[in-house]
Amino acid sequence: MKKDRATIHDIALKLNITASTVSRALNDNPRISDATKKKVLKVAKQINYQPNHIASALRSGKSRLIGVIVPTANRNFFSSVIRGIEELANSLNYKIIISQSYDDFEKEVQTVEALLNARVDGIIASIAKTTENVDHFKKVLEKGIPLVLFDRITNALEVSQVVIDDHYGAYQTVDHLIKNGCKRIVHFTSNPRINIYHERRRGYEDALKDNGLEVDPNLIIFSNLQLEDGRRIMQEIIDSKIDFDGVFSSSDYSIMGALQVLKENGYKVPAQVKIAGFGNEPFTSFTEPPITTVDQKSIPMGKITAESFFELLNADSASSVAKKTILKPELIIRKSSTNNS
Amino acid sequence: MKKDRATIHDIALKLNITASTVSRALNDNPRISDATKKKVLKVAKQINYQPNHIASALRSGKSRLIGVIVPTANRNFFSSVIRGIEELANSLNYKIIISQSYDDFEKEVQTVEALLNARVDGIIASIAKTTENVDHFKKVLEKGIPLVLFDRITNALEVSQVVIDDHYGAYQTVDHLIKNGCKRIVHFTSNPRINIYHERRRGYEDALKDNGLEVDPNLIIFSNLQLEDGRRIMQEIIDSKIDFDGVFSSSDYSIMGALQVLKENGYKVPAQVKIAGFGNEPFTSFTEPPITTVDQKSIPMGKITAESFFELLNADSASSVAKKTILKPELIIRKSSTNNS
DNA sequence: TTTTAATATGCAATCGATTGCTCAAAATAT
DNA sequence: ATATTTTGAGCAATCGATTGCATATTAAAA
Numbered sequence: 001m002k003k004d005r006a007t008i009h010d011i012a013l014k015l016n017i018t019a020s021t022v023s024r025a026l027n028d029n030p031r032i033s034d035a036t037k038k039k040v041l042k043v044a045k046q047i048n049y050q051p052n053h054i055a056s057a058l059r060s061g062k063s064r065l066i067g068v069i070v071p072t073a074n075r076n077f078f079s080s081v082i083r084g085i086e087e088l089a090n091s092l093n094y095k096i097i098i099s100q101s102y103d104d105f106e107k108e109v110q111t112v113e114a115l116l117n118a119r120v121d122g123i124i125a126s127i128a129k130t131t132e133n134v135d136h137f138k139k140v141l142e143k144g145i146p147l148v149l150f151d152r153i154t155n156a157l158e159v160s161q162v163v164i165d166d167h168y169g170a171y172q173t174v175d176h177l178i179k180n181g182c183k184r185i186v187h188f189t190s191n192p193r194i195n196i197y198h199e200r201r202r203g204y205e206d207a208l209k210d211n212g213l214e215v216d217p218n219l220i221i222f223s224n225l226q227l228e229d230g231r232r233i234m235q236e237i238i239d240s241k242i243d244f245d246g247v248f249s250s251s252d253y254s255i256m257g258a259l260q261v262l263k264e265n266g267y268k269v270p271a272q273v274k275i276a277g278f279g280n281e282p283f284t285s286f287t288e289p290p291i292t293t294v295d296q297k298s299i300p301m302g303k304i305t306a307e308s309f310f311e312l313l314n315a316d317s318a319s320s321v322a323k324k325t326i327l328k329p330e331l332i333i334r335k336s337s338t339n340n341s
Numbered sequence: 342m343k344k345d346r347a348t349i350h351d352i353a354l355k356l357n358i359t360a361s362t363v364s365r366a367l368n369d370n371p372r373i374s375d376a377t378k379k380k381v382l383k384v385a386k387q388i389n390y391q392p393n394h395i396a397s398a399l400r401s402g403k404s405r406l407i408g409v410i411v412p413t414a415n416r417n418f419f420s421s422v423i424r425g426i427e428e429l430a431n432s433l434n435y436k437i438i439i440s441q442s443y444d445d446f447e448k449e450v451q452t453v454e455a456l457l458n459a460r461v462d463g464i465i466a467s468i469a470k471t472t473e474n475v476d477h478f479k480k481v482l483e484k485g486i487p488l489v490l491f492d493r494i495t496n497a498l499e500v501s502q503v504v505i506d507d508h509y510g511a512y513q514t515v516d517h518l519i520k521n522g523c524k525r526i527v528h529f530t531s532n533p534r535i536n537i538y539h540e541r542r543r544g545y546e547d548a549l550k551d552n553g554l555e556v557d558p559n560l561i562i563f564s565n566l567q568l569e570d571g572r573r574i575m576q577e578i579i580d581s582k583i584d585f586d587g588v589f590s591s592s593d594y595s596i597m598g599a600l601q602v603l604k605e606n607g608y609k610v611p612a613q614v615k616i617a618g619f620g621n622e623p624f625t626s627f628t629e630p631p632i633t634t635v636d637q638k639s640i641p642m643g644k645i646t647a648e649s650f651f652e653l654l655n656a657d658s659a660s661s662v663a664k665k666t667i668l669k670p671e672l673i674i675r676k677s678s679t680n681n682s
Numbered sequence: 683t684t685t686t687a688a689t690a691t692g693c694a695a696t697c698g699a700t701t702g703c704t705c706a707a708a709a710t711a712t
Numbered sequence: 713a714t715a716t717t718t719t720g721a722g723c724a725a726t727c728g729a730t731t732g733c734a735t736a737t738t739a740a741a742a
Contacts, residue, residue: 020692020730024730031689033689052727055399058393060729060730096438143346361700377721398727
């Protein structure tokens with residue numbers, strides 16, 4: 001069990017040259033002759049040399065690590081985005097450190113700190129639900145480290161951002177529900193300080209108005225949008241005898257809970273109540289009936305997020321090219337919201 | 342936009358002491374007086390000093406990074422295990438680098454290599470489905486770097502491992518199906534070189550035998566166990582007119598596909614066909630009927646995996662304490678497999 | 683043949699933190 | 713008052729790779 005790893009000095013020793021030459025040979029520096037390069041490569045392979053990225057990072061100041069912060073990797077949307085980021089990053093010889101904030105502000109702050117100490121070359125993040133203050137991200141910018149936000153963004157920061165047009169997605173969905181006969185549509189939403197919920201709600205309201213329907217505040221319910229929240233809220237609405245014939249949720253999880261409760265209470269979906277969620281989580285296609293939802297274009301989002309990141313990374317810090325990319329989401333119509341079923 | 346980060350030398354300069362002293366002060370070394378320590382701490386805070394882990398890693402040879410390789414983070418089981426690992430790791434001041442192999446052998450090999458180059462202090466992994474050769478993991482061991490495997494393990498390696506008792510889980514499930522009247526149970530399985538599928542199949546066969554039923558090779562179907570595989574296989578079985586009254590799948594995804602096809606073909610579940618999956622993915626409780634499945638105890642598994650890892654890390658490399666932990670999974674009985682529905 | 687220009691490599695400093703060894707000053711013991 | 717400890721810090725090397733600035737050798741030009 002030999003623990004010692006080969007270094008460029010070991011190679012140098014064997015060939016009776018200096019470490020500098022070895023280093024240059026390995027980096028394909030034109031100042032080194034092909035003959036030497038070949039010899040170096042050969043010995044490197046022979047003694048199983050593996051570069052020490054730590055040493056290189058210290059010297060160059062570049063760790064080739066990117067910190068990625070998501071609320072939770074356990075969601076189709078986030079893991080797809082991560083995959084998109086990872087693909088581009090890996091092809092450019094970067095590794096990503098995935099960290100989860102679990103939607104907890106404190107954890108997010110600590111994570112940012114830890115990533116900075118690990119000397120990541122940049123950070124890509126989607127903000128936690130409970131985050132109301134972004135000083136920790138400001139610190140990142142102050143250090144001149146590239147930062148790109150996606151999906152859960154904030155306007156308090158001058159950074160590159162990638163989002164979908166949440167207003168559009170919600171508008172399309174609600175318009176679709178109305179076209180299918182809904183007149184009293186309940187809306188599940190969450191903390192309005194979070195851009196995505198705010199925008200989706202605006203889309204909901206605008207669609208109602210444009211179709212000559214009234215916005216009834218009693219139909220707009222705030223929660224954490226988990227499955228249990230959907231269940232609880234749906235039951236409360238049913239119990240309160242409020243009149244409704246549709247539900248549009250900002251999350252697939254809470255609409256799932258609502259669907260369960262609706263069925264438990266004998267409501268026919270979509271005959272009596274039409275419903276739609278947001279996020280296109282895979283399970284929405286497994287339910288009975290399958291649930292209409294909005295696809296967030298996670299793959300392109302990951303790709304574009306990574307592209308924006310590397311653009312920033314390669315830019316001369318002076319011309320900080322903070323730009324906002326907005327993708328169009330896609331309404332996925334399934335049985336839960338249509339008449340002809 | 343100042344990019345320069347403070348170092349211990351900056352602190353030393355301000356206080357007219359040496360960097361060594363600062364370093365010791367920050368590490369609370371007893372050889373430094375309290376007065377000096379206080380001054381150092383004060384200046385450190387004042388100039389917003391943040392330790393450079395890279396430099397420290399180079400010198401100490403410890404990066405305080407743990408590489409975690411999973412087939413995909415986009416699965417409830419894996420993300421739960423990751424969470425368990427992360428919690429313990431963070432509390433000990435370690436960060437984890439999560440990498441996904443996407444169940445691809447080549448990617449796994451590259452990932453291991455990349456993690457080694459990043460000089461992680463150890464690796465925790467669940468092996469990719471397509472991996473048939475574990476030389477890349479052997480290399481990890483040869484370097485004396487702690488390696489712990491969970492769930493998808495291999496016997497070709499002398500390392501600490503954490504698994505559930507797959508045989509037990511499968512046995513319980515199949516026994517349950519039989520007790521509920523099934524006599525011809527189809528089994529969806531995958532590559533038998535992967536321990537979990539092999540064990541689950543053994544459990545399936547043993548349960549049949551112990552109940553006086555025959556093992557019919559025609560009922561054992563190999564695939565990748567994705568949803569589409571489940572759909573395809575189920576349709577093929579139906580088309581082939583093979584007699585069956587139950588399906589036990591080694592994966593929740595393929596049983597989901599099977600359920601869809603069964604319903605599309607007019608089969609009543611569970612009245613005519615009883616089904617059960619494995620994994621307790623959240624969506625199994627959302628389906629109609631909800632699907633009986635096996636919970637893999639992901640939270641304890643993550644915790645125990647991390648514990649085993651740190652045990653190895655702290656052990657004197659001589660007494661390598663490779664140990665295997667086996668957790669009991671839990672059968673979650675739902676409507677898809679019971680009579681009284 | 684001498685000068686100039688390429689070409690190939692070496693030297694030594696550097697990145698920031700850590701640590702074994704040395705040493706001066708202060709405290710205690712004889 | 714001298715000898716011995718104890719305490720607090722400094723010096724310099726180290727981790728492994730990189731790089732600006734020589735330098736030696738060879739080739740081409742004058």
